[in-house]
Amino acid sequence: MxxxxxxxxxxxxxxxxxxxxxxxxxxxxxxxxxxxxxxxxxxxxxxxxxxxxxxxxxxxxxxxxxxxDLLISIVTPFMTKFTLPFFASHFANKVFEEPPEELEGLLRTLLKNRFEFARENAPLLRIVIQEMAFHPELQERFQDVFLEEIFPKFENALNQLKGKGKLVEIPNTSIIRMIISTVIGFLVTRFIIAPDLNWDDENEIDYTIDFIMHGLAKS
The missing domain is CATH 1.10.10.60 (Homeodomain-like)
Structure with a gap:
């Protein structure tokens, strides 16, 4: 709740x-x-x-x-902190404040942080998911927050991992897309689609990280 x-x-x-x-x-x-x-x-x-x-x-x-206006007043601050409900300025600063040593550590910090936020704000997450497709204003606000606040820091972290030989050489936009779609899919399933299933959250986080790592980690 x-x-x-x-x-x-x-x-x-x-x-x-x-x-x-x-x-x-x-x-x-x-x-x-x-x-x-x-x-x-x-x-x-x-x-x-x-x-x-x-x-x-x-x-x-x-x-x-x-x-x-009432809808926008609810969703806009939430998107600024969660951005479909996933990224935020304070979150980006926390996740990307230090150069990542490994992809797994970056993913674990990112996923655990957003997992807790989604757990605390599931009704708001539901509203954003329901209404995003129908309101261009919400789409534009999400795009602005993501492109200005998140993408540059995310891309810089990925470039550092590539420089250390820890990440495959595919475009950062593709890597970010795969990470976002996987993590959002996990959070939406866990808190919106099937919140009452008997989830083992720690294992689910591990499984999600392993799934992303299998395709992105450089062997």
Whole structure:
């Protein structure tokens, strides 16, 4: 279950003025996250959100002009920290702050970090996955964050591994694509598609790393 205190910390940058959330905004956003995750954006109504938040519907529109603005206010800070829900500036700094010695160590740090974040924010992950295909604004925000914050640091780490003879000589864009698709597939399956299966998380992380390593590690 999502820790709403952490959720508020994630969402506490929702206005153009970058001001703190009011208590009513916290209620509205919590209710919106729950309902969007349960029903999807298109099938949800602001009246339902208002009822669950225990506020008047007009209160929502005082803070957010439209239902789309409410969605964007939820997803944008989350994507900035998770970017489909995978990368973030603070995460990139942590993962890439030291030159990697081995591909396995880089993958383990990356995967464990995002695993914990996904576990704490599964409803937000569900919203991003559900809505990304239908909202160009979300796609553009994801692309901006990824290309500006993540890709250069990721590529630099891969180049260092190649320089040490620890990585196959194929384009970095292809390597990053394979890593991202594998890790996101793991997280979406674990927390969205089949969260109630009897997972052994430590083993699953090891299996995922082994799967990536088999195709990328230079023998």
């Amino acid at each position: 999502t820790d709403f205190k952490k959720l508020v910390e994630t969402l506490d940058q929702t206005t153009e003025e970058d001001r703190k959330l009011t208590p009513k905004q916290e209620q509205i956003l919590k209710a919106a996250v729950e309902i969007f995750a349960e029903k999807g954006y298109a099938s949800s109504s602001t009246s339902e959100i208002a009822a669950r938040a225990n506020v008047a519907e007009g209160t929502i529109f005082r803070h957010y002009k439209t239902k789309k």
